[in-house]
Amino acid sequence: MFKKYYCLSFLIFSFSLLVTRPGFAQSAMLTKGDAAPVFTAQASLAGSAFNFSLKDAIAKGPVVVYFYPSAYTGGCDAEAHAFAELKDKFDAAGATIIGVSADDIQRLNSFSSDPNYCAGKFPVASDPGGQIAATYGLTFTPPKLGIKDVRGMDLTHGFIPRTTFVIGKDGKIIAVFSSQTDHISPTDHVDKSLAIVKGL
Numbered sequence: 001m002f003k004k005y006y007c008l009s010f011l012i013f014s015f016s017l018l019v020t021r022p023g024f025a026q027s028a029m030l031t032k033g034d035a036a037p038v039f040t041a042q043a044s045l046a047g048s049a050f051n052f053s054l055k056d057a058i059a060k061g062p063v064v065v066y067f068y069p070s071a072y073t074g075g076c077d078a079e080a081h082a083f084a085e086l087k088d089k090f091d092a093a094g095a096t097i098i099g100v101s102a103d104d105i106q107r108l109n110s111f112s113s114d115p116n117y118c119a120g121k122f123p124v125a126s127d128p129g130g131q132i133a134a135t136y137g138l139t140f141t142p143p144k145l146g147i148k149d150v151r152g153m154d155l156t157h158g159f160i161p162r163t164t165f166v167i168g169k170d171g172k173i174i175a176v177f178s179s180q181t182d183h184i185s186p187t188d189h190v191d192k193s194l195a196i197v198k199g200l
């Protein structure tokens with residue numbers, strides 16, 4: 001009997017360590033001054049898939065990690081287009097841009113190369129189950145039936161709320177803004193990010 005309860009207690013303790021270990025998930029959205037969780041993810045640049053490493057990007061300078069609901073939807077399309085249009089200015093500031101959504105890599109291969117959106121200028125990463133978003137304290141919304149993108153294709157993936165994190169070379173979050181809480185437009189995310197990295 002004692003052995004049975006000992007084993008049960010050990011399992012409960014082990015599970016508690018699992019769910020509370022750093023980087024597993026955050027109960028609240030990360031804020032300025034927090035350490036940015038590093039991640040690697042399958043991403044696409046100009047239609048070609050590769051493995052993106054946030055750790056490697058931070059070693060080169062500030063990074064703008066912007067989460068968005070879905071490729072080929074109105075606000076996300078406008079945001080991607082704005083980032084592409086201003087990419088040279090982000091480059092001049094030494095900043096890397098990485099978009100993250102729950103889109104699969106096939107959709108992102110198309111989106112990343114589309115001249116109307118990413119235009120092959122910056123990568124977008126796939127976070128299909130929202131695991132990366134969860135480490136930043138963002139809530140993943142499960143897929144819903146009947147939602148289509150601007151091309152008339154069914155959206156079968158979940159959604160991550162539009163939120164941007166500007167991360168410094170020290171790995172700390174410099175700024176966070178969310179369309180949900182700050183009530184800003186998709187393109188405001190781009191303008192605010194650029195102003196911050198230019199001021200570093």
